[in-house]
Amino acid sequence: MHSEIDVSEEGGVRYLHFGSEWVQGAMRIRRPVDLELEYTREMMSGLLLRNGFTTGARWPGRILLVGLGAGSLTKFCYWKLPQARVTTVEIDPAVHAAASFHFKLPAEDERFSVVIEDGADYMLRSRPKFDLILIDGYDADARVGLLDSLPFYQACWARLKEGGVLATNLFGRSRRYAEPLERLTTAFEGRSLALPPCESGNVIALATRGGPVTLPLGELEERAAQLKSATGLDLRGTVRRIAASGLLHSGALVL
Template identity: 55%
Template sequence: MSTPIDIREEGGVRTLHFGSEWVQGAMRIRKPNALELAYTREMMAGLLLRDADSWPLHALVIGLGAASLVKFLYHHCPRVRIQVVEIEPRVVAAARQFFRLPDEDARLAIHIGDGAEYVLDTQRRFDCILVDGYDRNARAGALDTLPFYQATRTLLNEQGLMAANLFGRSRGFRASLERILTAFDDRAVAFPSCDSGNVVAFGAAGEPIAVPVAELRERAQALKDRTGMDLLPTVTRLEQAGHLPGGRLIL
């Protein structure tokens, strides 16, 4: 990456930029472990779909950014082991210096490399894969291809969920979702677009998911009480968009 990495602050929020106006990550300085951006909160909606007491145990995060997802997992899911794959070492350095990325330890490992190559080469299995990798023009490249999504699915275990941020692909959004649907044998769903224009898509492997809306709300309230993260508006948006047929989220 030859473009500059910019750190900005406004209104108590520090943001990461790759030489453009696109926000690549954000942290509220008084709440460094909270998920400031709405789409990052929705990428953690797997906590509503699986048993949050035991899920996730093994997470793969592709694209570090400001380390928001990593910090949330690290601090609020104490049993999880996190593998990060980030292609640009200067992003890792910036996350450490400006966004309070925890030091590597038994629970957190960081690999400098290409995320698409990593999923093709690794033999490890995960129950949570979070894909949020972009260049300065908000392009995902190889991280938005059918072979990548197919390889991602092969890494998921019986509790496996993949969440992908489809931001920056507005014109190709349907094509992106079709690739995910193909890779996951139609076990995929795209959440309604956030105010920012981000769309989060989930693909599921292993045990089927069928959670009634009332239970989704109960889980969202329990998650809010435990972590401060509020996914109740997400449940409402899913219901309003007709994504809960028969009053259940099926995946």
């Protein structure tokens, strides 16, 4: 639980804090659905792994988010992916109240629900399966607790449909992500990778369940252009950073 919740504003941006200097979420007031922070944009990089923007495509159909914060990822998924049913799990009802009152979180309806529960408990007890799982849960000291554990990652794997994708924010784990990435890789049978660090220091890891993913650079660039056209989210810079980082194998992203 979060002992203190603060909201501040500067330069047209509203920020959420959990009683510390750590920024737990941000919203540009004039564009409340846009993803203001770079790491939140990169949390959506899993959309590049499955071609969900061709005519008639319906992927992802079900999305699970663990950690609400200012609601940035939840709002993006709800408003920009209208085919999706969105479930967000948040441990602290006060965070839910702050996101609703200060950050324009939509009301719950047939496409959107908020579950007030510990994310690890929810993942271990629940049975629904999802196409996309986004993990971004931190306390006031940027700690994640059981959200970085092998049993939790194994439960995430079990909650994904075949072809499903997980993205998790590795920032806060002592700024060292080798160990959590190893746990994630073990749970996902070797099918994970860490994106190059954002300027903020956040590292986003992706993992998949199902058949291998091999995406040539040209196809990644095309999918990033489709995503921008469909949602306004621009991940072309992320694709360029991936290309420059050495993550490609024979000119392709392999996962």
